[in-house]
Amino acid sequence: xxxxxxxGIFDSDEKMLHAAQKAKDLGLSASDAYTPFPIHGIDEIxxxxxxxxPKVCFFGGATGLLTAxxxxxxxxxxxxxxxxxxxxxxxYPAMVPICFELTVLFAGVSTFFAFLFLxxxxxxxxxPFWGLQTENNKFALVFDLESESKAEKVSSxxxxxxxxxxxxxxx
Amino acid sequence: MTTATASSEILRPPLVxxxxxxxxxxxxxxAPMEKRPPLxxxxxxxxxxxALLWGVIMVTDLIWTGVGTWGLNKxxxxxxxxxxxVFWVGIGHxxxxxxxxxLLFRQKWRTAINRSAEAMTIFAVMCAxxxxxxxxxxxxxxxxxxxxxxxxxxxxxxxxxRSPLLWDVFAVSTYLTISxxxxxxxxxxxxxxxxxxxxxxxxxFIFRTLSLGWSGSARTWRNHEKASLxxxxxxTPLVLxxxxxxxxxxACAIVPGWHSTIFPPFFVAGAIFSGFAMxxxxxxxxxxxxxxxxxxxxxxxxxxxxxxxxxxxxxxxAYLTETLIGWYSANTFERFYFINAATGPYRYCYWxxxxxxxxxxxxxxxxxxxxxxxxxxxxxxxINIGMWLERFNIIVIGLHRxxxxxxxxxxxxxxxxxxxxxxLFGLFFTCFLLFSRSLPMIAMSExxxxxxxxxxxEKQHA
Numbered sequence: 268x269x270x271x272x273x274x275g276i277f278d279s280d281e282k283m284l285h286a287a288q289k290a291k292d293l294g295l296s297a298s299d300a301y302t303p304f305p306i307h308g309i310d311e312i313x314x315x316x317x318x319x320x321p322k323v324c325f326f327g328g329a330t331g332l333l334t335a336x337x338x339x340x341x342x343x344x345x346x347x348x349x350x351x352x353x354x355x356x357x358x359y360p361a362m363v364p365i366c367f368e369l370t371v372l373f374a375g376v377s378t379f380f381a382f383l384f385l386x387x388x389x390x391x392x393x394x395p396f397w398g399l400q401t402e403n404n405k406f407a408l409v410f411d412l413e414s415e416s417k418a419e420k421v422s423s424x425x426x427x428x429x430x431x432x433x434x435x436x437x438x
Numbered sequence: 439m440t441t442a443t444a445s446s447e448i449l450r451p452p453l454v455x456x457x458x459x460x461x462x463x464x465x466x467x468x469a470p471m472e473k474r475p476p477l478x479x480x481x482x483x484x485x486x487x488x489a490l491l492w493g494v495i496m497v498t499d500l501i502w503t504g505v506g507t508w509g510l511n512k513x514x515x516x517x518x519x520x521x522x523x524v525f526w527v528g529i530g531h532x533x534x535x536x537x538x539x540x541l542l543f544r545q546k547w548r549t550a551i552n553r554s555a556e557a558m559t560i561f562a563v564m565c566a567x568x569x570x571x572x573x574x575x576x577x578x579x580x581x582x583x584x585x586x587x588x589x590x591x592x593x594x595x596x597x598x599x600r601s602p603l604l605w606d607v608f609a610v611s612t613y614l615t616i617s618x619x620x621x622x623x624x625x626x627x628x629x630x631x632x633x634x635x636x637x638x639x640x641x642x643f644i645f646r647t648l649s650l651g652w653s654g655s656a657r658t659w660r661n662h663e664k665a666s667l668x669x670x671x672x673x674t675p676l677v678l679x680x681x682x683x684x685x686x687x688x689a690c691a692i693v694p695g696w697h698s699t700i701f702p703p704f705f706v707a708g709a710i711f712s713g714f715a716m717x718x719x720x721x722x723x724x725x726x727x728x729x730x731x732x733x734x735x736x737x738x739x740x741x742x743x744x745x746x747x748x749x750x751x752x753x754x755x756a757y758l759t760e761t762l763i764g765w766y767s768a769n770t771f772e773r774f775y776f777i778n779a780a781t782g783p784y785r786y787c788y789w790x791x792x793x794x795x796x797x798x799x800x801x802x803x804x805x806x807x808x809x810x811x812x813x814x815x816x817x818x819x820x821i822n823i824g825m826w827l828e829r830f831n832i833i834v835i836g837l838h839r840x841x842x843x844x845x846x847x848x849x850x851x852x853x854x855x856x857x858x859x860x861x862l863f864g865l866f867f868t869c870f871l872l873f874s875r876s877l878p879m880i881a882m883s884e885x886x887x888x889x890x891x892x893x894x895x896e897k898q899h900a
Binding site for chain 2: 280281299300301302303304305306309310313315318320321324338339342343346347351358361362364365367368369371372374375376378379381382383385386387388389390391392393394396397398400401402403404
């Protein structure tokens with residue numbers, strides 16, 4: 268089902284943030300904001316959930332560590348043990364550097380791709396919110412329109428808060 | 439609130455000069471990508487391209503003939519290639535330091551220079567990685583020698599996980615991968631900005647595709663900031679580990695002058711030192727020729743000069759410590775290494791290294807010199823030369839007169855050795871010049887963020 272949105276476009280982050288706060292106080296919560304840089308304070312107003320990326324990073328790193336350890340242990344102690352200077356086949360201090368490198372590699376790669384996956388990003392993605400110059404110097408505050416009455420309240424609020432333009436965008 | 443704003447204005451001059459608006463920042467930073475480059479760019483590109491071409495010819499000769507075409511011999515079995523390897527990996531370190539460690543320390547001045555420093559890291563690590571590959575002689579066997587794979591078709595043995603040389607393979611390839619991801623992560627919003635700013639449809643399509651559909655929604659930004667922070671947190675210990683592992687190639691051997699426990703921190707400090715010198719070289723040039731004077735200000739040059747001075751002091755301290763320990767060890771071979779370095783046939787290299795790395799950076803004690811792009815550029819060239827020589831001296835002076843006097847010899851680089859050195863500089867500068875024309879060289883979203891917080895007098899948000 269197409270989703271109707273009302274978008275207020277501002278030329279400053281302060282004005283947009285103020286409008287978002289005002290809307291929240293009036294019970295007209297905004298659903299999203301499109302901005303050229305991260306705006307601090309908008310997360311609380313939009314009540315966004317904390318990112319799960321730290322968890323992904325941790326489990327990616329743990330997998331890397333386990334992989335590195337298993338690989339080295341298997342090669343040197345199970346598959347083809349070699350006596351080098353009478354040292355133990357499982358001399359683990361020598362495994363530390365590769366364990367560390369693969370931990371970092373797996374953690375980093377999984378964080379990066381988890382980010383793309385979470386935000387549904389890929390080379391052929393298109394967004395209905397392009398063309399508002401929010402990548403350049405405009406700040407867009409998006410309201411989800413569940414009812415007609417909300418539309419009127421929102422647009423009067425946006426006008427009052429100094430929005431340059433109000434657009435309806437169907438998602 | 440007002441007093442806080444006023445005092446912060448007095449204490450901290452703005453990081454972005456010229457009273458810019460958000461739109462102007464986009465225009466300024468997209469400008470070199472959209473208009474015809476200046477003549478100087480074409481001259482530089484031609485020189486770099488010719489150097490690269492010469493390198494390609496020399497490398498073809500090398501692969502065709504084998505490593506015998508280098509000046510190496512049985513005694514000095516590591517020469518220019520390993521020197522170049524350590525040098526270029528070291529150059530890369532400053533990029534990660536600027537982008538990751540300074541992000542964690544919330545140093546806002548990094549925003550103007552982090553993008554180009556990260557690009558520098560990637561190109562430098564590419565240059566570095568080529569050297570050990572070429573040094574193998576038969577690079578088509580590289581996969582078998584470098585990485586474990588199963589079933590192993592070349593015999594029953596796997597790679598030796600207990601060798602520092604193999605740790606290097608893992609360290610450098612992880613470093614390249616993480617640096618690329620971190621760089622691309624930061625580029626995503628700017629690629630979208632470049633797409634929005636582009637005039638032509640093809641250009642817009644390319645940037646839009648590369649930006650992977652970036653929309654700048656609050657949810658995306660929230661995850662993006664978290665992911666950048668995580669990658670920075672991962673890159674910080676990684677960068678320290680990479681040069682530590684590189685130093686272990688030497689420290690784990692028994693060659694006098696190599697077998698030293700001070701090597702890991704000494705190499706890391708040297709890497710940051712040489713890397714910052716290269717950043718200074720590149721940025722003093724690009725602010726001059728690409729019109730970024732309002733973004734890469736004298737304050738940035740000043741800050742980088744300070745880091746260079748600090749790391750120069752650490753490196754000098756390490757030289758002293760090493761020499762002292764060489765004497766204190768009462769080991770004949772260890773003592774001989776230092777005497778031979780200072781008075782032997784390679785003494786000119788040794789004293790040039792000292793002049794470039796210990797003496798030249800001392801000018802940065804004076805504010806007048808730290809804030810002069812010309813002086814900073816000249817000193818940075820001295821340091822680049824000095825740090826290359828440092829690696830050359832460690833490798834060649836260590837090897838050429840070791841335990842047996844009967845095997846003493848000299849290393850004379852051939853034109854193929856020089857060709858590789860020139861070719862790597864060609865590769866590096868060709869990549870950097872292409873980057874300066876095709877991608878946003880300064881992180882626009884971060885600059886806008888800094889500008890916004892400067893406007894609002896915020897202090898602690900980063």
